[in-house]
Amino acid sequence: MSGLPERVLVTGADGAIGRATTESLVRLGVKVTAFSLTFEHESPADRVIAGDARDEAAVSRTLDDVDAVVHLAAIPHPSLGTPATVYGTNVVATFTVLAQAGERGVRRAVVASSVNAFGVPMNSHGVEPAYFPIDEEITADIEDAYSLSKNSDEATARMAWRRWGIDVVSLRFPLTKDRRTLMRMAADIEREPASMAREGWAYLDLRDGVRAIERALTAPLTGPHVVGLSADDLLIDRPAAELLREYAPGVPVRAPIGEYGPLIDTTRARDLLGFEPLYSIHRPDPVGDPLELGTVNG
Numbered sequence: 164m165s166g167l168p169e170r171v172l173v174t175g176a177d178g179a180i181g182r183a184t185t186e187s188l189v190r191l192g193v194k195v196t197a198f199s200l201t202f203e204h205e206s207p208a209d210r211v212i213a214g215d216a217r218d219e220a221a222v223s224r225t226l227d228d229v230d231a232v233v234h235l236a237a238i239p240h241p242s243l244g245t246p247a248t249v250y251g252t253n254v255v256a257t258f259t260v261l262a263q264a265g266e267r268g269v270r271r272a273v274v275a276s277s278v279n280a281f282g283v284p285m286n287s288h289g290v291e292p293a294y295f296p297i298d299e300e301i302t303a304d305i306e307d308a309y310s311l312s313k314n315s316d317e318a319t320a321r322m323a324w325r326r327w328g329i330d331v332v333s334l335r336f337p338l339t340k341d342r343r344t345l346m347r348m349a350a351d352i353e354r355e356p357a358s359m360a361r362e363g364w365a366y367l368d369l370r371d372g373v374r375a376i377e378r379a380l381t382a383p384l385t386g387p388h389v390v391g392l393s394a395d396d397l398l399i400d401r402p403a404a405e406l407l408r409e410y411a412p413g414v415p416v417r418a419p420i421g422e423y424g425p426l427i428d429t430t431r432a433r434d435l436l437g438f439e440p441l442y443s444i445h446r447p448d449p450v451g452d453p454l455e456l457g458t459v460n461g
């Protein structure tokens with residue numbers, strides 16, 4: 164891929180998306196500074212630094228020679244801490260990483276947001292999306308600290324652009340896992356489809372997650388951008404219209420949808436990033452798969 168930065172800081176580099184991203188970037192000849200609270204897996208990065216992304220001095224030490232940042236470090240679910248811990252950790256980490264990068268003159272950052280940034284999928288009050296397909300402008304209705312942290316991170320990205328002129332792509336990842344895990348989860352969701360209706364049964368193969376991050380690092384853009392992502396079909400192998408009729412009958416469908424989805428509007432991913440998903444759990448992997456990542460498949 165042309166135009167990749169020479170050195171990239173990956174935060175949360177010991178996590179699932181972080182390991183796959185590090186491995187792919189290293190393969191593409193990019194130098195990676197891997198940063199994470201702890202490292203339980205061996206990293207192929209040439210610089211591996213353990214530390215807290217909320218710690219200004221620690222983050223500053225990771226930024227030597229860095230041209231772009233992929234910020235993935237976060238507590239990735241509201242159940243993994245008290246609301247104050249989840250919210251505080253995630254927003255302070257994102258602020259600190261973008262502020263330090265901005266101060267050091269870094270020009271591009273990719274931040275892991277989430278399909279949950281609009282709050283509805285994790286909201287226990289029975290609210291539904293205002294419409295399908297879910298796009299980046301959909302009205303938010305947030306009840307939990309994780310979703311709020313992702314929504315706030317997108318505001319932090321806008322501030323960082325204004326203050327430091329750093330281009331930030333906030334990627335709204337849906338459920339993003341390796342193929343085998345997705346297939347296992349799909350079998351569970353088939354038995355209880357209602358549990359994923361409010362996120363439109365959206366998923367993304369981890370390898371497509373990495374491809375989207377790489378696109379976001381290289382796309383010719385300026386400013387802060389929020390970009391929704393999805394595979395080109397649904398986690399459940401059933402026609403989208405049938406699922407909507409059964410599990411979201413009152414929600415308007417505002418734009419044409421394919422027979423098997425997706426129910427996330429991926430126009431911006433395509434137009435802004437040139438990103439099209441390659442992988443589906445309902446199709447065999449492409450022959451000559453360009454992203455046979457050990458961490459992803461192992």
Ligand SMILES: NC(=O)c1ccc[n+]([C@@H]2O[C@H](COP(=O)([O-])OP(=O)(O)OC[C@H]3O[C@@H](n4cnc5c(N)ncnc54)[C@H](O)[C@@H]3O)[C@@H](O)[C@H]2O)c1
Nearest residue numbers: 175177178179180200215216236237239275277336338339
């Ligand atoms: N995987 C998904 O389904 C999914 C979906 C939507 C959004 N996301 C977002 O993508 C990002 C990566 O997700 P993942 O699935 O790889 O999660 P993960 O839990 O596997 O990885 C998170 C990493 O961040 C690190 N970390 C946590 N707090 C930190 C801190 N204060 N300082 C430094 N490092 C810290 C952890 O040690 C871990 O290595 C997260 O921001 C998550 O919210 C993931």
